[in-house]
Amino acid sequence: xxxxxxxxxxxxxxxxxxxxxxxxxxxxxxxxxxxxxxxxxxxxxxxxxxxxxxxxxxxxxxxxxxxxxxxxxxxxxxxxxxxxxxxxxxxxxxxxxxxxxxxxxxxxxxxxxxxxxxxxxxxxxxxxxxxxxxxxxxxxxxxxxxxxxxxxxxxxxxxxxxxxxxxxxxxxxxxxxxxxxxxxxxxxxxxxxxxxxxxxxxxxxxxxxxxxxxxxxxxxxxxxxxxxxxxxxxxxxxxxxxxxxxxxxxxxxxxxxxxxxxxxxxxxxxxxxxxxxxxxxxxxxxxxxxxxxxxxxxxxxxxxxxxxxxxxxxxxxxxxxxxxxxxxxxxxxxxxxxxxxxxxxxxxxxxxxxxxxxxxxxxxxxxxxxxxxxxxxxxxxxxxx
Numbered sequence: 576x577x578x579x580x581x582x583x584x585x586x587x588x589x590x591x592x593x594x595x596x597x598x599x600x601x602x603x604x605x606x607x608x609x610x611x612x613x614x615x616x617x618x619x620x621x622x623x624x625x626x627x628x629x630x631x632x633x634x635x636x637x638x639x640x641x642x643x644x645x646x647x648x649x650x651x652x653x654x655x656x657x658x659x660x661x662x663x664x665x666x667x668x669x670x671x672x673x674x675x676x677x678x679x680x681x682x683x684x685x686x687x688x689x690x691x692x693x694x695x696x697x698x699x700x701x702x703x704x705x706x707x708x709x710x711x712x713x714x715x716x717x718x719x720x721x722x723x724x725x726x727x728x729x730x731x732x733x734x735x736x737x738x739x740x741x742x743x744x745x746x747x748x749x750x751x752x753x754x755x756x757x758x759x760x761x762x763x764x765x766x767x768x769x770x771x772x773x774x775x776x777x778x779x780x781x782x783x784x785x786x787x788x789x790x791x792x793x794x795x796x797x798x799x800x801x802x803x804x805x806x807x808x809x810x811x812x813x814x815x816x817x818x819x820x821x822x823x824x825x826x827x828x829x830x831x832x833x834x835x836x837x838x839x840x841x842x843x844x845x846x847x848x849x850x851x852x853x854x855x856x857x858x859x860x861x862x863x864x865x866x867x868x869x870x871x872x873x874x875x876x877x878x879x880x881x882x883x884x885x886x887x888x889x890x891x892x893x894x895x896x897x898x899x900x901x902x903x904x905x906x907x908x909x910x911x912x913x914x915x916x917x918x919x920x921x922x923x924x925x926x927x928x929x930x931x932x933x934x935x936x937x938x939x940x941x942x943x944x945x946x947x948x949x950x951x952x953x954x955x956x957x958x959x960x
Contacts, residue, residue, distance in 0.1 A: 586640035634816040645760035648793035657776025658684045659812035660790025668721040671697040677723040678705035705735040724753040741769025762877035779910030783825040840878025842946040857882035899956040909940035
């Protein structure tokens, strides 16, 4: 199915709502029925019938169809955060006494879920370097039921060979989940490579405007229905109809936003690679990246996040660089229109966070501003160090 048809038309039965070009926001918590029999039938299929918005809502339903089609999946579920989607996907795949294999350095709340929360219920987790398939093979136990992947991850961008991991997992009857937030469904589709379940922080590229927090699970109709009937309905991390409408609006421009961000990223990358005050660069499509062949194999060229290590002697110099940037806002998250920076030195001497990343590490998100403007901003800030 052609992407622009998905983004602009799929799921939008305009004749059902007065031929409005933009779908309405069904801002209703519940839906009524003509008689008892109609109510009885509605209760039989909350998965696809407007009954109570915690289950199915028509505005959210349109979004489900679009994101599932973009990910080349049969169906999708939408959650109120990426963390909620990840949690539901993982919990649906494990039980007490099971073992999970996860890539090292996952998203912080994924790490907390696997190593703290689920550990209280007897689920074990092994963290492995996902760059080599042998590490997954060696970690498999008789009770391994899930392999959790992030390809690329969101800080240092290590990748896994998704097709190879999927083959290994199917051979051992293990479920696979991949966080595809970095590439977006425009530039990578793990399901076509054999992955069972794909999750997203829809807060990032899918939203694109830094105004919604949301998450997505994509998979087969069977798996999605199973998660809906258990984790989704039980945990209740439901996205509001208004936020679903904002995500539909964000999807309209997803391809052109990702394209512009990617073009900007490669221009900024070229500048950073030639600057003497940059110690190290992390970027999947950098020619210096040892995994560039894998990046080209399973992703279309994509950008957004570039991490750097500054060539400095102390944290004060890092802070001077960050504080002098004019266009790169200091903030978490990414995927919106604005350029961002996240300096790891802020986590040092913090009571709430720990990190293995070096204090001179800064993650940059390249937004939609003119690339030359961003380069000039980086140049003047580097001179201030």
